[in-house]
Amino acid sequence: MAAQPSDCIFCKIIQRQIPASIIFEDHCAVAILDVNPLASGHLLVIPKVHVNQLVDLSDSVAADVGRLLPKLGRTLLKVTGAAGFNVLQNNGEVAGQVVNHVHFHLIPRREGDSLGYRWQAGLYEDDQMRDTCESFKQALI
Amino acid sequence: MAAQPSDCIFCKIIQRQIPASIIFEDHCAVAILDVNPLASGHLLVIPKVHVNQLVDLSDSVAADVGRLLPKLGRTLLKVTGAAGFNVLQNNGEVAGQVVNHVHFHLIPRREGDSLGYRWQAGLYEDDQMRDTCESFKQALI
Numbered sequence: 405m406a407a408q409p410s411d412c413i414f415c416k417i418i419q420r421q422i423p424a425s426i427i428f429e430d431h432c433a434v435a436i437l438d439v440n441p442l443a444s445g446h447l448l449v450i451p452k453v454h455v456n457q458l459v460d461l462s463d464s465v466a467a468d469v470g471r472l473l474p475k476l477g478r479t480l481l482k483v484t485g486a487a488g489f490n491v492l493q494n495n496g497e498v499a500g501q502v503v504n505h506v507h508f509h510l511i512p513r514r515e516g517d518s519l520g521y522r523w524q525a526g527l528y529e530d531d532q533m534r535d536t537c538e539s540f541k542q543a544l545i
Numbered sequence: 546m547a548a549q550p551s552d553c554i555f556c557k558i559i560q561r562q563i564p565a566s567i568i569f570e571d572h573c574a575v576a577i578l579d580v581n582p583l584a585s586g587h588l589l590v591i592p593k594v595h596v597n598q599l600v601d602l603s604d605s606v607a608a609d610v611g612r613l614l615p616k617l618g619r620t621l622l623k624v625t626g627a628a629g630f631n632v633l634q635n636n637g638e639v640a641g642q643v644v645n646h647v648h649f650h651l652i653p654r655r656e657g658d659s660l661g662y663r664w665q666a667g668l669y670e671d672d673q674m675r676d677t678c679e680s681f682k683q684a685l686i
Contacts, residue, residue, distance in 0.1 A: 437669075470612060479684045496628050498628040498655060
């Protein structure tokens with residue numbers, strides 16, 4: 405386990421050194437209300453272990469956190485009355501990660517909430533898809 | 546387990562009834578290249594069981610899929626050379642879900658890829674955060 409840096413805001417929340425709206429806690433994670441919500445009821449699910457990104461999580465903790473997501477999603481729908489929600493987990497500054505302690509966003513969604521995607525999907529050219537697929541299969545061996 | 550509807554494109558991929566670039570498969574899930582990628586190497590992680598949304602997944606399958614995410618994320622970074630990635634999982638049409646079979650997007654990110662967020666965060670007013678926190682805690686009992 406990596407040392408918990410003294411400047412990690414999520415470690416401080418987990419250790420109750422600074423206040424937060426903790427709505428759930430178990431052996432592996434806490435869930436809190438995001439103080440800068442994209443919608444009311446926007447949750448952060450934060451593993452207790454201090455690691456920077458998803459790829460640094462152990463299989464065991466990743467499984468424990470994965471197990472929590474449906475439960476917390478059901479609770480979010482029940483509490484907020486939202487029509488749906490997004491799970492978003494950002495790795496790296498380039499991906500929008502702000503706090504360097506792995507966490508999952510659960511974001512309630514409603515019709516007309518203006519949170520629609522503006523990401524533009526593309527297409528693979530010629531053999532690029534086959535080559536990319538092969539590269540993944542080789543890398544997984 | 547819900548019946549697998551005959552018109553589910555992901556069930557057809559899992560059953561090899563239609564082709565796809567499958568880069569990984571185990572007892573619980575497959576991972577494929579998205580045919581409409583936001584970036585080369587954009588993956589979909591698809592549980593084999595046909596359920597519509599995350600909230601419909603069993604704890605066991607949710608844990609199994611959660612366990613896969615770091616492994617596939619490491620592979621994505623290795624293969625694509627991306628500087629980071631997003632995990633995105635959409636529940637409901639209002640949240641951008643297109644295929645009604647639960648799945649996770651893993652989206653490679655690079656500097657200047659123009660996939661930046663335009664979502665606008667807000668703030669809770671007065672007692673709204675405390676009240677929302679209490680509502681979650683009550684709903685989780």
